[in-house]
Amino acid sequence: MSAVELLADLRRTFQAGTTRPAGWRRAQLEALRRLLTEREDELTGALEEDLGKSRTEGFLSEVAAVRAEIDYALKHLDRWMARERIAVPGGLRPARAWAQARPLGVVLIIGPWNYPLNLVLAPLVGALAAGNAAVLKPSELAASTSRVLARLVPQYLDRDAVAVVEGGVEVSTDLLAQPFDHVFYTGGERVGKIVMKAAAEHLTPVTLELGGKSPAVVVGGDLRAAARRIAYGKFMNAAQTCVAPDYVLTTPAAAPVLADALAAAVRDFYGSDPRTSGDYGRIINEHHFDRVVGLMDGGTVVSGGRHDRADRYIEPTVLREVDPTSALMQEEIFGPLLPILEVEDLDAAIRFIAARPHPLAAYLFSDRDEHLEAFTEQVQAGGLAHNVCTIQLAVPGLPFGGVGASGTGSYHGRQSFRTFSHIQPVFSKPTGVDTLRLAYPPFGPIKRKLLRKLL
Numbered sequence: 161m162s163a164v165e166l167l168a169d170l171r172r173t174f175q176a177g178t179t180r181p182a183g184w185r186r187a188q189l190e191a192l193r194r195l196l197t198e199r200e201d202e203l204t205g206a207l208e209e210d211l212g213k214s215r216t217e218g219f220l221s222e223v224a225a226v227r228a229e230i231d232y233a234l235k236h237l238d239r240w241m242a243r244e245r246i247a248v249p250g251g252l253r254p255a256r257a258w259a260q261a262r263p264l265g266v267v268l269i270i271g272p273w274n275y276p277l278n279l280v281l282a283p284l285v286g287a288l289a290a291g292n293a294a295v296l297k298p299s300e301l302a303a304s305t306s307r308v309l310a311r312l313v314p315q316y317l318d319r320d321a322v323a324v325v326e327g328g329v330e331v332s333t334d335l336l337a338q339p340f341d342h343v344f345y346t347g348g349e350r351v352g353k354i355v356m357k358a359a360a361e362h363l364t365p366v367t368l369e370l371g372g373k374s375p376a377v378v379v380g381g382d383l384r385a386a387a388r389r390i391a392y393g394k395f396m397n398a399a400q401t402c403v404a405p406d407y408v409l410t411t412p413a414a415a416p417v418l419a420d421a422l423a424a425a426v427r428d429f430y431g432s433d434p435r436t437s438g439d440y441g442r443i444i445n446e447h448h449f450d451r452v453v454g455l456m457d458g459g460t461v462v463s464g465g466r467h468d469r470a471d472r473y474i475e476p477t478v479l480r481e482v483d484p485t486s487a488l489m490q491e492e493i494f495g496p497l498l499p500i501l502e503v504e505d506l507d508a509a510i511r512f513i514a515a516r517p518h519p520l521a522a523y524l525f526s527d528r529d530e531h532l533e534a535f536t537e538q539v540q541a542g543g544l545a546h547n548v549c550t551i552q553l554a555v556p557g558l559p560f561g562g563v564g565a566s567g568t569g570s571y572h573g574r575q576s577f578r579t580f581s582h583i584q585p586v587f588s589k590p591t592g593v594d595t596l597r598l599a600y601p602p603f604g605p606i607k608r609k610l611l612r613k614l615l
């Protein structure tokens with residue numbers, strides 16, 4: 161079926177009102193939940209094939225993460241759908257005013273390869289909760305997950321309202337040429353611009369969930385604990401995580417201690433040869449393997465550094481003596497290299513971050529309240545976290561998205577519902593006595609005086 165026909169079919173469903181009732185939305189969310197529970201093995205198996213992702217990590221960061229979004233949406237849906245009463249100024253009374261969330265229509269969700277299940281289905285939770293029809297376009301680079309989604313989604317969800325379209329650039333381009341009512345894109349900046357341009361042709365609103373270089377600043381507290389939390393947030397999914405700390409900024413005194421502690425944390429998590437650990441992932445493809453290995457010469461490797469192209473394996477690697485002008489520090493690493501850069505203090509770290517495009521996330525490790533306060537007030541990033549990294553995404557009530565170069569719009573929890581809704585205002589006045597007549601022309605001196613008094 162062509163993209164034009166597919167959109168026409170889904171639009172018919174939407175216009176027939178099928179997706180509007182709360183009952184349909186709940187039934188779809190519950191069906192999606194069943195899909196995740198009943199087919200967990202197939203889903204985590206596909207993630208393992210695509211990214212060498214351990215079944216436990218696949219369960220935690222993809223299956224359970226989407227299920228948590230569904231449960232949160234089911235719990236709050238009635239409140240989200242309820243009309244919000246708005247106060248009416250005295251001069252316009254008697255009247256009522258309210259804001260109500262309406263679905264946008266048929267939305268397009270384009271996913272990336274790094275969390276290929278989560279980043280297609282978590283937006284879908286918002287789209288369904290808000291009562292939309294949707295087309296899902298998973299990443300062709302995570303081919304097994306794309307296939308399993310294309311097979312399972314139609315078995316569980318309403319086929320007249322949700323479709324999965326598989327394919328690469330050509331298919332994406334074709335879909336983007338259609339007048340969808342919203343495009344939700346997760347991926348890199350380069351394609352983000354293509355998506356935004358294509359959407360502009362139809363004045364279609366977009367959400368762009370992009371990436372960037374997210375810093376972790378370490379200026380105090382227990383360095384070993386910080387190292388474990390950073391190693392965890394960085395090296396899960398072989399560091400192919402949009403909010404993973406891209407680099408570390410720390411003081412000259414802390415840098416060597418932190419580097420040792422990071423190496424120790426990697427050993428604790430994955431053993432002395434992470435390649436043999438069932439819990440450590442692989443790079444998605446040779447192209448990205450070559451790219452990440454090529455970044456290594458931007459600094460001195462102080463731990464890790466081993467790699468094997470045939471296995472798409474790159475060891476968790478810590479670097480020091482980093483050249484800030486190297487590609488390692490110019491592009492998003494999106495792989496298991498962690499450069500440590502030295503700065504004098506927190507103020508210097510904040511200046512370093514401010515001199516670069518706004519990151520998707522920024523992390524501060526410190527036990528001093530004044531540090532937390534200064535960082536929170538001064539750093540502009542999609543999201544901030546104190547003394548942890550990456551796991552802030554597991555709080556469904558927190559909106560997730562970028563700012564500036566790291567993205568436009570946000571989702572998760574209620575924000576997902578709002579992203580896929582139009583908040584429609586309604587102003588309703590009864591007929592009968594015309595209380596507005598004071599404002600009608602002609603405006604004589606008495607009316608003018610009265611109006612000035614009243615307003």
Ligand code: NAD
Binds near residue numbers: 274327328336372
């Ligand atoms: P990708 O190559 O899988 O591309 C993403 C999607 O865009 C795919 O579905 C692909 O088919 C489509 N696409 C690719 N080229 C296209 C084109 N020319 N026209 C139209 N569509 C096209 O993924 P990627 O871009 O390599 O993803 C990695 C990036 O995504 C990183 O920058 C990462 O930080 C970012 N990311 C962001 C988030 C987030 O939630 N903010 C999450 C994950 C990844």
